[in-house]
Ligand SMILES: *[C@@H]1O[C@H](CO)[C@@H](O)[C@H](O)[C@H]1NC(C)=O
Ligand SMILES: *[C@@H]1O[C@H](CO)[C@@H](O)[C@H](O)[C@H]1NC(C)=O
């Protein structure tokens with residue numbers, strides 16, 4: 087529901103899952119946190135519609151404007167979209183009370199969409215990570231290219247020449263020497279546009295200009311470097327498609343968010359400028375495929391462009407939490423795989439013979455000079471809680487030392503505060519066996535391995551004359567990543583609530599060395615599906631170069647990448663289950679095979695859906711494009727089945743989502759055959775869902791039909807749910823998070839309203855409705871009803887309405903839903919994401935509707951009286967006209983006397 091961000095992740099945040107104490111209701115801000123921009127919407131017109139007086143208008147849009155004006159709705163046009171065949175419409179801000187239902191009924195109006203905000207990607211320059219791997223420098227060919235076969239494509243002389251890629255992001259620092267140093271014809275960055283200006287935050291007016299330069303944010307430059315950084319630099323950074331040309335579309339200011347209407351504008355400009363590929367390392371948790379940016383991105387893909395979009399960094403939130411616009415049905419949504427190496431820095435050891443000590447920070451810690459070490463607890467090498475409490479009085483002044491502290495028990499910030507209290511100005515934490523961790527502290531400190539830590543402790547005990555220094559701009563050292571080649575834990579899990587296969591594929595996104603704007607330091611290691619996405623975009627450029635820049639190739643791209651991808655295991659252990667396809671998609675992109683394989687498979691994905699909408703039988707074809715006959719053997723390869731909901735709970739399992747072995751059964755016919763050159767053959771796959779599973783865990787099973795040819799491997803991915811989504815509870819009606827049952831109305835004192843209460847709407851005296859969704863819902867609405875209502879009773883049609891938040895009610899004239907007699911609606915949202923468990927101000931933990939004015943959704947005052955609020959949320963796959971398909975909640979009596 088709430089749009090969130092992505093893209094660069096600090097591991098320490100992901101690992102820290104503190105046990106939640108109940109959150110006091112009074113701590114929840116009594117301010118509506120509706121997911122959409124107030125008073126703004128996008129109207130899409132149908133240019134072929136039969137409109138009265140059509141000939142009087144140059145454009146359908148003008149006719150629609152006149153019809154809106156005729157209804158006394160005042161509005162401003164923010165933007166018009168005129169991409170015939172893709173999207174024609176306008177973004178409007180309404181300045182008078184709108185009547186959305188009437189708008190929806192205007193001839194020529196095809197759809198009305200709310201405008202969603204997407205937060206900006208946070209730059210994480212000081213990224214870090216590592217584990218207890220060995221610290222030997224690895225010969226440096228760009229590791230991500232080796233992992234995906236890009237090095238082999240480069241060896242054949244393909245670098246993306248002649249392909250144009252539009253990057254929708256924070257802008258690009260084109261002054262960077264590895265990005266050509268300038269913008270314009272003949273340069274690597276051919277052009278672009280700044281849709282927003284530096285000061286844009288998502289909450290203010292964008293100030294566009296022609297210059298997409300970004301020297302304040304940085305994210306887009308990192309993305310651009312992954313695609314197109316020139317090789318032959320001291321760091322061996324090399325773009326996947328460094329001879330391609332780029333367009334930079336700047337849609338974020340230096341800070342803050344961007345709204346959907348600007349994303350749509352930039353997408354359409356990208357098409358107009360003739361880009362072959364559009365790439366977006368952005369988005370927000372959504373769960374559905376219907377947001378306006380998802381829809382437009384999908385149509386662009388369908389029209390014959392390649393569109394790559396980040397899957398999201400919400401892996402810790404578990405399944406069913408996919409992002410838009412990556413949810414766009416025909417786009418390539420990209421998950422993140424960990425790089426095989428981690429670029430780190432190293433400290434030099436003086437006074438004793440010892441190799442440099444790698445520390446997991448990039449770039450170098452800002453520490454000048456050589457420092458003696460001080461170990462807090464030299465006599466306890468396994469102390470669990472080093473520096474978790476104030477240090478003893480006997481501690482010397484630590485300002486002249488590099489303090490050595492063991493990791494564990496309390497947060498790093500606590501340890502830092504305790505050593506700072508004794509004057510410390512720098513520190514190294516040594517690992518306690520917990521493995522990878524990046525620190526992002528306002529204090530010069532980093533993690534080192536347990537082994538190196540113990541070495542330092544021994545030296546200290548022996549009174550050795552040891553000192554450490556931290557060379558600045560020193561050599562980058564690649565150490566083996568303990569999680570290299572596995573899915574990044576932050577990578578978002580699908581599927582969508584309407585059961586689309588998201589993500590599509592994965593690419594290297596964890597620990598990626600690339601560029602930063604020159605004023606921000608020129609290079610950085612970052613992690614995120616933001617980094618995986620441009621990798622896929624660059625790979626797509628190589629594909630178009632090799633196979634030809636046609637709409638047909640572009641439309642085939644996702645299937646080519648999916649069918650040639652390589653399955654990712656769920657753990658390092660060779661025998662571990664393949665990771666659920668809800669996180670890896672079809673697997674790690676395998677660029678060389680996607681481009682040069684001489685077999686093609688007609689589809690990459692088979693969607694079995696849930697048990698109520700089950701599709702058991704699927705067909706695909708295998709074609710031999712080679713010059714000799716080939717024999718193929720087909721087999722089933724199950725991935726781990728994801729238990730997406732916690733045991734005895736309505737809440738989703740947190741990531742990493744638990745996997746079990748129970749697999750589907752597949753009968754493949756034929757499973758062995760030979761094809762002559764040019765010959766193709768249909769294959770039928772008949773699936774039976776796995777047995778022995780607890781349906782209340784909502785097990786999502788997945789896997790591959792593996793196709794082995796001579797020296798070639800392909801697969802078709804499948805995905806199904808061994809339960810019915812219709813049975814899944816969507817509304818959180820527990821006391822798990824607040825210590826009191828929700829939904830609830832919070833009164834002026836910040837407490838849950840238990841008894842009948844009158845509200846005056848003077849000052850703070852108004853009701854605030856609070857709810858959470860344990861699962862996404864297509865329709866969520868809040869109505870004012872008579873206090874004696876029987877929810878099943880009533881025969882009158884409900885009133886028509888729209889919302890302050892400009893949500894778009896669908897006309898429901900019949901069915902049991904419409905027979906529920908309501909006084910009037912307060913709000914309705916469509917295609918709402920579930921909540922996560924982040925209750926911070928920026929989080930998506932809870933939805934709040936502050937009724938700070940006694941009005942219906944259309945702005946009309948609610949007459950004085952005693953009422954109740956009726957809350958309804960539609961179950962997944964439910965029918966919006968049927969009351970019985972909703973979960974409902976009725977409030978205590980709410981008196982409105984304003
Ligand atoms: C870059 O690659 C070359 C050749 O592969 C290697 O000799 C050199 O050490 C690498 N440099 C870095 C900074 O990794
Ligand atoms: C799964 O089934 C539901 C219910 O019929 C349908 O709305 C949805 O589109 C289906 N998903 C896919 C990917 O076909």
Ligand SMILES: *[C@@H]1O[C@H](CO)[C@@H](O)[C@H](O)[C@H]1NC(C)=O
Pocket residue numbers: 842843844981983
């Ligand atoms: C609310 O106000 C109405 C009208 O003044 C009154 O009849 C009713 O008793 C009040 N209810 C409460 C709970 O104070």
Ligand SMILES: *[C@@H]1O[C@H](CO)[C@@H](O)[C@H](O)[C@H]1NC(C)=O
Pocket residue numbers: 885886887909910911942943944945946
């Ligand atoms: C606004 O909504 C209320 C409740 O549905 C309805 O009674 C009222 O007529 C509407 N007002 C207008 C101006 O449409």
Ligand SMILES: *[C@@H]1O[C@H](CO)[C@@H](O)[C@H](O)[C@H]1NC(C)=O
Pocket residue numbers: 901965966967968
């Ligand atoms: C919803 O139910 C109504 C009434 O039974 C039916 O006419 C309509 O086709 C249903 N809609 C869908 C999408 O199934």
Ligand SMILES: *[C@@H]1O[C@H](CO)[C@@H](O)[C@H](O)[C@H]1NC(C)=O
Pocket residue numbers: 950982983984
């Ligand atoms: C509603 O009730 C309030 C408080 O009793 C009163 O001040 C106000 O005049 C009433 N409004 C109407 C329209 O009767």
